[in-house]
Amino acid sequence: MVNALSLYVINRSIRLSSPYLNSIFAIGCILCYLDVITLSLNSDNSSVTMDNFSVLCGAQIWLLCYGFTLAFGSLFAKTWRIYRIFTNKTSKTIAIKDWHLITTVANLLIIDIIIFIIWTAVDPLEGTVKTISTDVS
Numbered sequence: 001m002v003n004a005l006s007l008y009v010i011n012r013s014i015r016l017s018s019p020y021l022n023s024i025f026a027i028g029c030i031l032c033y034l035d036v037i038t039l040s041l042n043s044d045n046s047s048v049t050m051d052n053f054s055v056l057c058g059a060q061i062w063l064l065c066y067g068f069t070l071a072f073g074s075l076f077a078k079t080w081r082i083y084r085i086f087t088n089k090t091s092k093t094i095a096i097k098d099w100h101l102i103t104t105v106a107n108l109l110i111i112d113i114i115i116f117i118i119w120t121a122v123d124p125l126e127g128t129v130k131t132i133s134t135d136v137s
Contacts, residue, residue: 020098021074024105028070035063053127058120065112073108077101 038060081096088094 031067073105
């Protein structure tokens with residue numbers, strides 16, 4: 001993906017749109033879509049054994065949270081850069097580079113990873129299946 005981006009970074013309009021952050025956004029969206037696929041695997045009991053059910057439930061939460069953090073973290077970082085540029089009260093030019101924004105998104109992702117590792121270590125998910133009766137009396 002980096003090689004493909006390097007071909008288009010020459011174009012000024014693409015370079016100004018922060019293509020690396022756009023790629024992080026796309027990766028986050030892909031992770032959220034993968035979460036939907038794992039959700040569909042849960043609905044069919046024949047394709048998932050009970051041993052793998054807990055792992056699949058955990059993977060859904062991890063994929064959705066990491067995808068959300070990457071997607072909206074990159075949008076938040078780009079919005080924060082615009083805010084900093086337009087609220088500058090000094091005559092100095094502010095240059096916030098893409099690597100600074102990528103570091104911000106990486107810090108948000110590290111916080112998520114730490115929270116999920118602690119959560120999984122302290123209280124791992126356990127899958128259960130409950131059948132709900134649809135009888136109307």
